[in-house]
Amino acid sequence: MTKQPYAEPWRIKMVEPVKILTREERLAKIQEAEYNLFNLAAEDVYIDLLTDSGTGAMSDRQWSAMMLGDESYAGSRSFLRMKKTITELLGFPHVVPTHQGRAAENVLFSATIKAGDIVPGNAHFDTTKGHIEFRQAIPVDCTVDEAADPNLELPFKGNIDTRKLEACIAKYGVDKIPMVIHTVTCNTGGGQPVSMENIKAVSAVCHKHSIPLIFDSARFAENAYFIKTREAGYEDKSIKEIVKEMFSYADGMTMSAKKDAIINIGGFIALKSLETYRKCATFNIMFEGYLTYGGMSGRDMDALAAGLMESTEYDYLHARISQVKYLGDKITELGIPIVKPAGGHAVYVDAKAFFPQIPQIQYPAQVLGVALYVEAGVRGVEIGTVLADRDPVTREERPPKMELLRLAIPRRVYTNNHMDVVVWGLQQIWAKRESYKGLKIKYEAPIMRHFTSTFEQL
Numbered sequence: 001m002t003k004q005p006y007a008e009p010w011r012i013k014m015v016e017p018v019k020i021l022t023r024e025e026r027l028a029k030i031q032e033a034e035y036n037l038f039n040l041a042a043e044d045v046y047i048d049l050l051t052d053s054g055t056g057a058m059s060d061r062q063w064s065a066m067m068l069g070d071e072s073y074a075g076s077r078s079f080l081r082m083k084k085t086i087t088e089l090l091g092f093p094h095v096v097p098t099h100q101g102r103a104a105e106n107v108l109f110s111a112t113i114k115a116g117d118i119v120p121g122n123a124h125f126d127t128t129k130g131h132i133e134f135r136q137a138i139p140v141d142c143t144v145d146e147a148a149d150p151n152l153e154l155p156f157k158g159n160i161d162t163r164k165l166e167a168c169i170a171k172y173g174v175d176k177i178p179m180v181i182h183t184v185t186c187n188t189g190g191g192q193p194v195s196m197e198n199i200k201a202v203s204a205v206c207h208k209h210s211i212p213l214i215f216d217s218a219r220f221a222e223n224a225y226f227i228k229t230r231e232a233g234y235e236d237k238s239i240k241e242i243v244k245e246m247f248s249y250a251d252g253m254t255m256s257a258k259k260d261a262i263i264n265i266g267g268f269i270a271l272k273s274l275e276t277y278r279k280c281a282t283f284n285i286m287f288e289g290y291l292t293y294g295g296m297s298g299r300d301m302d303a304l305a306a307g308l309m310e311s312t313e314y315d316y317l318h319a320r321i322s323q324v325k326y327l328g329d330k331i332t333e334l335g336i337p338i339v340k341p342a343g344g345h346a347v348y349v350d351a352k353a354f355f356p357q358i359p360q361i362q363y364p365a366q367v368l369g370v371a372l373y374v375e376a377g378v379r380g381v382e383i384g385t386v387l388a389d390r391d392p393v394t395r396e397e398r399p400p401k402m403e404l405l406r407l408a409i410p411r412r413v414y415t416n417n418h419m420d421v422v423v424w425g426l427q428q429i430w431a432k433r434e435s436y437k438g439l440k441i442k443y444e445a446p447i448m449r450h451f452t453s454t455f456e457q458l
């Protein structure tokens with residue numbers, strides 16, 4: 001007897017109609033948007049894979065939790081419920097609510113990072129890097145070398161190389177290093193996970209030198225799924241047990257709850273140290289709001305708590321990550337190069353290999369993103385030279401090792417039929433890939449330019 005096929009552990013209760021423009025209409029729209037996909041009106045996009053952040057479908061349990069939202073300014077029941085969930089699930093006693101992940105970075109870094117500091121990590125996400133560099137501090141990438149080869153199929157390409165980390169500590173000195181940031185999963189590196197073994201090893205290095213270890217935890221549950229399915233010794237543990245163990249090695253975390261808490265807006269910092277909590281509290285009141293809401297409404301905090309419990313269920317994670325793998329496998333079958341293996345939340349198409357005729361400073365991943373929108377109405381996002389920004393000191397372009405178009409799949413939103421349209425769109429471009437030319441920047445902001453840059457075709 002064959003094995004019973006697997007399907008999502010949910011059914012659809014409400015739908016949102018989407019519009020499908022013609023190719024000519026899309027061409028006009030992207031010209032109006034000056035070739036920046038962020039400038040498109042969302043209603044002109046058929047399948048929106050720009051981000052998995054804040055774009056997930058909440059469950060009926062989350063929506064009903066919202067009805068219990070307590071909107072008291074101080075000490076709301078919603079905050080206390082959220083805090084209890086975070087403490088029980090992740091193990092941290094102190095919780096600072098913020099309106100999203102970058103706000104958590106802003107508050108934590110205001111309390112802990114000063115000019116000239118060094119912040120080692122694994123390919124820091126762009127907002128993290130931006131908030132470090134904004135403070136005239138320097139993020140140092142200590143990711144394992146294997147992560148830079150998109151064709152290497154390894155289970156944990158998000159790992160930090162502890163030899164690089166030790167070398168960084170030896171070079172700059174402990175006093176200059178306020179924290180190490182471990183991003184689980186590593187978004188910039190292709191949505192690649194970090195192993196428990198690596199978490200333990202990094203934690204041991206940090207604690208030997210009394211340096212706090214902070215997790216950028218946006219996709220911590222997806223990371224736990226990979227530990228369960230790829231790392232020996234964890235196959236029989238529940239996701240919640242794995243998550244608890246992961247965080248036991250950290251001193252704190254920042255969280256964009258828009259990802260693995262499956263809500264539309266929200267975030268938090270969670271900490272072991274009361275002293276650091278108190279420092280953060282001052283900045284949180286200045287930037288975010290009072291300590292028991294921090295930019296979120298009571299109903300957001302209730303939905304966040306419910307979302308954390310749901311996203312740490314194996315069946316949910318299995319369906320989600322299987323869909324990402326489905327897309328990755330279909331693209332690979334066409335011979336189109338992607339970062340292997342497919343990530344937890346996204347497939348990353350290797351634009352350098354897709355368009356070898358376009359140099360990195362003519363933004364091949366941006367070209368591919370524009371082309372995919374024109375062909376199929378699918379919106380991805382560039383994770384390449386545009387996103388990498390200029391060097392803050394020399395103002396030179398700094399092309400990264402990989403030039404990628406990320407196709408991030410929102411949680412519980414699209415079916416595999418949608419994925420087939422994405423694959424079809426890429427196939428059309430692949431067939432005429434030699435005919436594409438690069439782009440030139442017309443306008444760029446001084447920092448985090450990828451959101452607002454405009455381009456012209458060369």
Ligand code: PM9
Pocket residue numbers: 050051052053100101102103125127128183187216218219256257258267381408
């Ligand atoms: N990530 C993403 O699409 C949303 C912004 S860019 C379109 O991947 C990590 C690992 C992230 C992240 C956001 C943030 C910031 C921190 N760390 O967007 O401020 O992937 O909630 O989180 C995005 P917020």
